[in-house]
Amino acid sequence: MxxxxxxxxxxxxxxITVEIGYALASAAFAAAVLFGAVAGPALLFRLPDGVETLLLRTGGVLAPVxxxxRVVxxxxxxxxxxxxxDRTDRTDGTDGTDGTPPGRTDPDA
Structure with missing residues (x-):
């Protein structure tokens, strides 16, 4: 561009706007799925306190990472x-082609 x-x-x-939106939405979804997979058992089941704390903290650290x-x-x-x-859209021949615009034939051919 x-x-x-x-x-x-x-x-x-x-x-660019669409790509940023896609990056943010897909990253939020992936982070939520990861957090649910890691911390979900601690939220759904009664586990020992140490295990619950470990799962919640691990999910809380891994999800933002x-x-x-994902966004980057x-x-x-x-x-x-x-x-x-940008490099391959040039029609001046510097992209390795003969310089004719796409879809046109070279008159010398």
């Missing part, structure tokens, strides 16, 4: 895919 230093188009801004890792990985993947698109 705008690898040439110009302003982003509305479509590019919308794509997973949330952060989704946004990093989006950015790297965007960088690849």
């Amino acid at each position: 705008s690898g040439h230093g110009g302003r982003r188009t509305q479509a590019e801004r919308d794509a 997973l949330f952060t890792v 990985s989704v946004l990093t993947r989006f950015r790297s895919a965007d960088d690849r698109t």
